[in-house]
Amino acid sequence: MVYCDYRTLLMVYTLLSVGVVILGGALYLTYAYYMQQLTGIGADPAVAPDIAYQLLNQLTVVAIVAAVLFVLLVFSIISTRTFARRMAYRISKDLSFTRDQFRRFYELSPVPYLLIRPNGDIIRPNKASVRMFSLTDEELLQTNIFDLISVPDNNEKKAFYKESVARGVPIEQKEVQVKDKKGALRWALLSIENLEQHDKNRQGLVTLVDIHEQKELERIKTEFLSLASHQLRAPLANLKWYIDFLLTRRAPQLSEEIQGYLLKMFHRNEDMIDLVNTLLNLSRIEMGRVQVERSDTDVTQLVRGIIEELEPAARDKAITLHTELIEGLVFNTDGKLVRIILQNLLTNALRYTPEGGSVFVRVQNTSHGVVVEVQDTGVGIPPEEQPRIFQKLYRASNAKQIEVNGNGIGLYMCKALAEALGGGIVFESKLGKGTTFTVDLPA
Amino acid sequence: MKKILLIDDDLAFSEMLSEILKDEGFDVLVEHDGLRGFERATAEHPDLVMCDVMMPGMSGLELLKQLRDDQWGSTVPIILLTNMTQPEAMAQMAQGSAHTECLLKTDWTLDKLAEKLKVLLAV
Numbered sequence: 024m025v026y027c028d029y030r031t032l033l034m035v036y037t038l039l040s041v042g043v044v045i046l047g048g049a050l051y052l053t054y055a056y057y058m059q060q061l062t063g064i065g066a067d068p069a070v071a072p073d074i075a076y077q078l079l080n081q082l083t084v085v086a087i088v089a090a091v092l093f094v095l096l097v098f099s100i101i102s103t104r105t106f107a108r109r110m111a112y113r114i115s116k117d118l119s120f121t122r123d124q125f126r127r128f129y130e131l132s133p134v135p136y137l138l139i140r141p142n143g144d145i146i147r148p149n150k151a152s153v154r155m156f157s158l159t160d161e162e163l164l165q166t167n168i169f170d171l172i173s174v175p176d177n178n179e180k181k182a183f184y185k186e187s188v189a190r191g192v193p194i195e196q197k198e199v200q201v202k203d204k205k206g207a208l209r210w211a212l213l214s215i216e217n218l219e220q221h222d223k224n225r226q227g228l229v230t231l232v233d234i235h236e237q238k239e240l241e242r243i244k245t246e247f248l249s250l251a252s253h254q255l256r257a258p259l260a261n262l263k264w265y266i267d268f269l270l271t272r273r274a275p276q277l278s279e280e281i282q283g284y285l286l287k288m289f290h291r292n293e294d295m296i297d298l299v300n301t302l303l304n305l306s307r308i309e310m311g312r313v314q315v316e317r318s319d320t321d322v323t324q325l326v327r328g329i330i331e332e333l334e335p336a337a338r339d340k341a342i343t344l345h346t347e348l349i350e351g352l353v354f355n356t357d358g359k360l361v362r363i364i365l366q367n368l369l370t371n372a373l374r375y376t377p378e379g380g381s382v383f384v385r386v387q388n389t390s391h392g393v394v395v396e397v398q399d400t401g402v403g404i405p406p407e408e409q410p411r412i413f414q415k416l417y418r419a420s421n422a423k424q425i426e427v428n429g430n431g432i433g434l435y436m437c438k439a440l441a442e443a444l445g446g447g448i449v450f451e452s453k454l455g456k457g458t459t460f461t462v463d464l465p466a
Numbered sequence: 467m468k469k470i471l472l473i474d475d476d477l478a479f480s481e482m483l484s485e486i487l488k489d490e491g492f493d494v495l496v497e498h499d500g501l502r503g504f505e506r507a508t509a510e511h512p513d514l515v516m517c518d519v520m521m522p523g524m525s526g527l528e529l530l531k532q533l534r535d536d537q538w539g540s541t542v543p544i545i546l547l548t549n550m551t552q553p554e555a556m557a558q559m560a561q562g563s564a565h566t567e568c569l570l571k572t573d574w575t576l577d578k579l580a581e582k583l584k585v586l587l588a589v
Contacts, residue, residue: 256549260571261478267576268486296572 039096043089050085054078135211137229138218141189143167146226155211155231157203168229172199172213184213188227191217198238201231210238248306259296266292298430304363304440305432313360313443320358322386322393323348329366330384333373340378347385354393354466360440361464364448367433368397368460374426376401376457392446392465403454412450413438421454437462468587469493471512473503473529474547475521479571483516490580500524504532511538513587516545516569530566543586545569 057078135152148163174180194215200208212232219225266289372382380400387394411417416431441448445465452458470492474480484494497503501523519526533539543565
């Protein structure tokens, strides 16, 4: 038997009841009508049987329909009752989640739980918490929870948590360090829930979720950052200077062939330096460490500088670079960040514009700052992919076909940096026609 | 011949730069530790000091400060060498005192360095 939803059954039940009432009413009215007809014509013996026969026929049909509906009604009531009985049974099962079961659940949970008094004294640790602190039950029972946790670099926070618990205010998912018997520190997420409403015998439930591995990974990431900055950049810088030295100071001694190779090495090395810089910037953004250092910046000069750098690439693809700049437009921003944004947008524009196309750079002065537009006649961004274009590591499908070596970081970084500067970045794109990125930079 | 004191704990970089500077026609002294670099500077009075920012013994910025407090060192041209991606702070610090430049190891070219040396040494 299929148990449908309790509410559906109620609805069917109601509809059927209404149906039966209506049909019953119709039945009575028909009967009354014919009776009136019969008496009206004075019960002509020739017509009466005929009318009575017709009446009987119709009454039969109505009776059958009513019978069917009645059966359905009974059936629905029975099934509803069975369903209700089953529900009741299930609920009774739930209630039979006994104190014993609950105790075992608390004791054996892999998550460290501790029941504490409002002052933080531990009254009931579970097995996982005993493991976490590597203390015995007895030892834990003589300890205050706040003697076991610490908040690095901010001991005021600990005092604040302690006070919250004393006042019965819950604490949710705060990063703390817990100290075990040997003094080893582990990162954990601390939550303290208030169990009882009444002040008397009030207890708090402490939950500590071990996030040590996550924090370790974060630390490794930070270390990698420093590794990348020093161990990678240093040799790249070294190479750069040697190649530069050979090219500018030893050129006469070198054949054209060797000079050509050296130039290629120089450029590949510059690419590597750029990549390392990008990764460093990305890590900074990830760690929320973008430092905005504002100073009066000549945007026009900045744009010219970038265009000058990119001109060789544009020439190679016969792309015309059009600029609409405002001479001597100086405003207060972080030139270094603006440079990264525009460099990325222009590099993209050149990369994804077919040979012979155009790239436009427009700088506009607004009441609150500067707006820079970078427009290209490139391949465009597929409409269905547009919402994801600023996501980290995301690359549009057509972009991947054109340039295999992209990293999907550029636009993500542009957006993050524009936002760090208090502005934003938007775009408009038509597939096969081109894309326009608009960067809003408030002063 | 102008004398340049180069202080950098990165052995490969200081070796490379000293070779290049010698080739440019300078007399180059090399130290790999901030403190010893400072002692050498005050003892030998070079015409210009190039020093790394992050160094054992004494950081480049500390060295800069100490040299500027010194009677001889107050006017000696100093070029800070850095590997950091955000040289603005360094540049500002360098601008704070006269005769100070900040060189980003991955950004500068030899021609640019040669030009700066020419200006700073007034040759």
